[in-house]
Amino acid sequence: MNELSLGQAITLVVETDNPYDNEAVAIYYKDKKLGYVPKEKNSFLSTLLYYGYGDILEARIQYVNVENHPERQFRVVVKIKDNRK
Numbered sequence: 001m002n003e004l005s006l007g008q009a010i011t012l013v014v015e016t017d018n019p020y021d022n023e024a025v026a027i028y029y030k031d032k033k034l035g036y037v038p039k040e041k042n043s044f045l046s047t048l049l050y051y052g053y054g055d056i057l058e059a060r061i062q063y064v065n066v067e068n069h070p071e072r073q074f075r076v077v078v079k080i081k082d083n084r085k
Contacts, residue, residue, distance in 0.1 A: 004029060008061040010076060012037070014049035025049065027059070027076055034074055045078065056080055 011028040018024035023046035025037040037045055048054060063075035 004061055004064050004074070006061055006064065010034065010059050010061060012045060012049060012054060012057065012059050012078070014046050016046075016050065023047075027074075029061075035071070037076075037078075 008029065013026045013028055015024040015026050016022055021036075021039050021042070023039075023042050025042045025045050027034045027036060036042070045057070048057065057078055058081045059076055059078045061074060062077040064073065066073050
């Protein structure tokens with residue numbers, strides 16, 4: 001994961017078949033799963049992704065520290081894209 005850096009684009013994928021949370025949103029960099037959006041913050045994102053509106057979202061790495069506990073190594077920011085001309 002040395003190639004991850006601040007501002008790096010990542011992908012959000014809804015996992016409706018997740019056995020622990022049917023609104024789970026996984027965070028991917030290329031084909032590597034980095035983790036999940038916290039359960040208490042995933043409902044709206046899950047709904048948008050489930051209904052095919054993921055293209056309005058922009059998700060990027062906001063913080064990286066691989067020395068931290070695995071659950072705290074990355075922070076991601078998700079915004080609605082600004083498509084104004």
